[in-house]
Amino acid sequence: MTALTLRRRLTALIAALALVAAVGAAVASVAPTQAAWSDRAYASAAVTSGDWAAPVSYGCIAMNANGTVMKDGTCKVTSLVFDQWGDDSMHTRNYYVAVDSNAGTGYVQLTLDLSAATMRTNLGVGTWKWGNAATTGGEFAPTSACSTLPTMVANTPTMWLSSRSFYFSVVDNRSAAWSSLVTCK
Numbered sequence: 001m002t003a004l005t006l007r008r009r010l011t012a013l014i015a016a017l018a019l020v021a022a023v024g025a026a027v028a029s030v031a032p033t034q035a036a037w038s039d040r041a042y043a044s045a046a047v048t049s050g051d052w053a054a055p056v057s058y059g060c061i062a063m064n065a066n067g068t069v070m071k072d073g074t075c076k077v078t079s080l081v082f083d084q085w086g087d088d089s090m091h092t093r094n095y096y097v098a099v100d101s102n103a104g105t106g107y108v109q110l111t112l113d114l115s116a117a118t119m120r121t122n123l124g125v126g127t128w129k130w131g132n133a134a135t136t137g138g139e140f141a142p143t144s145a146c147s148t149l150p151t152m153v154a155n156t157p158t159m160w161l162s163s164r165s166f167y168f169s170v171v172d173n174r175s176a177a178w179s180s181l182v183t184c185k
Contacts, residue, residue, distance in 0.1 A: 059111025062103040063155070075101040075108050078163075080117040088126035090173040095138075097166050103159035114170065115150035129172045136181040138168025146174060146184035 058080070062073025079098040086092050095117060101108050115130070133149045135142050144153040149170070156166055171177045 058113065059109070059153075060099065060101070061109045062101045062106060062159075063109050064106045065158070070103060070106055073102060073106075075099065075103065077110065077112070080112060080114075081120050082114075082117050083121040083123075084119060084128065085123040086171075087124065090171055090176040091124050091126070091128050092136075093128075093170045093172075095168050095170060097168075098163070099156065099159075099166065100163050101159050102162060105158055105160065108156045108159055110152075110154050110156065112152050112154070113150060114152060132174050133170055133172045134174035134177060134182045135184045136169045136171050136177055137183055139166045140168060141183040142185070144184065146182070149184070152184070 058077040060075035060077050062070040062075045064070050076099070077097060078100055080095065082093045082095045084091055084093045093114075095114065097110065097112060099108055099110070130150050134146045135149075135152065140154045140156050142152050142154040144151070154168070156164075174182055
């Protein structure tokens with residue numbers, strides 16, 4: 001190795017060491033940064049698990065046979081369940097609503113949220129849709145419009161027992177149902 005080659009290598013080594021020392025000094029002189037402000041953030045979320053559902057309140061009023069509210073009348077919806085079948089051309093649901101009331105020879109005025117009912121049997125294919133739904137019969141007829149479904153207001157026939165179940169049907173395609181069967185307004 002010649003003296004010239006040795007000098008070049010030594011110069012390159014010194015330059016490299018100087019560069020490393022300069023970078024180290026620069027890194028050591030940088031202070032940690034801090035924000036000029038700090039925002040507190042809060043978040044919340046609803047917790048659900050499995051098929052648990054929030055309790056649903058139903059409207060239930062004991063009525064006299066003449067259409068007036070019964071004085072000291074009691075009424076409670078104890079369950080709302082349904083069975084479903086059909087396909088995307090038209091699904092059908094049979095609903096069963098259980099009521100406890102002292103209406104006797106009177107009747108009960110119900111306000112029901114059908115979307116909160118519990119499914120017992122599902123033989124349907126596809127997805128239920130409320131946009132064109134209609135009630136199509138059963139033990140009572142709704143007094144509300146089809147367009148308000150899944151919320152429905154209806155009057156039962158005579159209560160005559162303190163605990164009684166009522167049956168009614170709903171389809172999700174009123175256009176495919178026989179028009180004579182549609183009972184909502």
